[in-house]
Amino acid sequence: MAKKTSKPYSNRTNSYKRNNTKKSTSTTKKSTTKTTTKKTAPKKEDLKSKKLKELAELEKKLEATTRIRVDKERIEDTGSLDTSFLEGRSRSKKNKNILKEEIVSDDFEVVEEDDIIDIPFSDINLEETKEVKKVEKKTSKKKPKKQEMPDFLLDDFKPTTSKLKQDNKEIVKTEKKESKHLIRNGIISILGLCLIALCIMGMMSLYHVLTTKPEVKYKTKKVVEVKVDDNYVFLGDSITDFYDLEKFYPDMPVVNSGINANRTTHILDDMYNRVYKYNPSKVFILIGVNDIIDDKDATEITTNIREIVDGIQDNRKYAEIYVESIYPVNNTDDEKVDLEMVNVLRNNEKIKNINKEIKKMCKEKKITYIDLYSKLVDDNDQLNIDYTTEGLHLNNEGYKVVTDELMKYIKK
Numbered sequence: 001m002a003k004k005t006s007k008p009y010s011n012r013t014n015s016y017k018r019n020n021t022k023k024s025t026s027t028t029k030k031s032t033t034k035t036t037t038k039k040t041a042p043k044k045e046d047l048k049s050k051k052l053k054e055l056a057e058l059e060k061k062l063e064a065t066t067r068i069r070v071d072k073e074r075i076e077d078t079g080s081l082d083t084s085f086l087e088g089r090s091r092s093k094k095n096k097n098i099l100k101e102e103i104v105s106d107d108f109e110v111v112e113e114d115d116i117i118d119i120p121f122s123d124i125n126l127e128e129t130k131e132v133k134k135v136e137k138k139t140s141k142k143k144p145k146k147q148e149m150p151d152f153l154l155d156d157f158k159p160t161t162s163k164l165k166q167d168n169k170e171i172v173k174t175e176k177k178e179s180k181h182l183i184r185n186g187i188i189s190i191l192g193l194c195l196i197a198l199c200i201m202g203m204m205s206l207y208h209v210l211t212t213k214p215e216v217k218y219k220t221k222k223v224v225e226v227k228v229d230d231n232y233v234f235l236g237d238s239i240t241d242f243y244d245l246e247k248f249y250p251d252m253p254v255v256n257s258g259i260n261a262n263r264t265t266h267i268l269d270d271m272y273n274r275v276y277k278y279n280p281s282k283v284f285i286l287i288g289v290n291d292i293i294d295d296k297d298a299t300e301i302t303t304n305i306r307e308i309v310d311g312i313q314d315n316r317k318y319a320e321i322y323v324e325s326i327y328p329v330n331n332t333d334d335e336k337v338d339l340e341m342v343n344v345l346r347n348n349e350k351i352k353n354i355n356k357e358i359k360k361m362c363k364e365k366k367i368t369y370i371d372l373y374s375k376l377v378d379d380n381d382q383l384n385i386d387y388t389t390e391g392l393h394l395n396n397e398g399y400k401v402v403t404d405e406l407m408k409y410i411k412k
Helices: 006-037 044-064 072-080 151-157 161-211 264-269 298-315 348-365 396-410
Strands: 068-071 111-113 116-119 232-236 254-258 282-286 320-324 368-370
Touching: 264 298, 282 298, 282 396, 298 320, 298 348, 320 348, 348 368, 368 396
Parallel strands: 232 254, 232 282, 282 320, 320 368
Antiparallel strands: 068 116, 111 116
16 A cells, blocks of 8 residues: 655645635635624524535535545555644634534545545635534444455465365374374383393393202113124035035134025025024125026126125124125136136136125125135136135135135124
């Protein structure tokens, strides 16, 4: 709103005074004379008509006077217009009952001119108006209108639905945050109490362990020693059968279970009578040289020997098993050698291959392999002629070499 200044309004009033001072003085004199000469009081109707005429003249004069320019925004604020320029004007004691007109009323008309509104305003000195008796009017008391707030201000105060929703959402969020915070604090406090309880229990258990003496429990193992009577069984073919055990092992529990011309299959077919019934503590096995005549290869011979070992371990588990290598043969032209007995199919190359397979098998079965081939062979890789009778079987010198080697295992 534009501020009102008192200067332009005061200038206008002064100019108007200078022009109309003479006229007003004359009129006041006439009016005073008239009022004094009349002795009778005027009627009410005459007073009303005079008042109306005077009001009409005042309106004409007001139209001719200058206008106070007020901005649009001050239309609704006319009650607070600055009328300070009217204050301080002297009023005579004689004109106490002068008609008082409200210069700016609530029912004034508004004229718009390019965003500026002119409101009529009286610029006449109230002391120079004619004396008119007051007319009592019965005015109905109007209820004061509620001042409505302008639209441009209402827009700022009307809360939109979107704002309300945002506010509600923010309230809900804050409530959720507070609830989450409370839940979190509750969980943390519970966990803290649990940790404290665990620490107390740990300290109590540690104190109990340190103060109490542990009970020592002794476990006794019952070691059952199976005492098997010494009984040494020699299992094999003719080379074992011709072995004079009583001569070479005097005063020893030896059993000769060798049969002439036996193969590995013969022993497998009669394991009870050949081994089990003697309940041996040690078993010495020498077999396979006759299987060569039947044109059996090293793997087949070794497989049969493995089955013999398996049978002894299953049925006589306390027996110690020793497998001897097949002895070498001599198939030279020496006059001592009987080539028919030795047989063409038997040769030391085959025997060495069979001995390799037997050694592997003993290693797998964790039993003892005794190498007598190297003890009986000469420098020409033949059976030493001093240890044989005809190139296949051994003589006493040969059995003596074997006995010296086997006694190492008997005495263990």
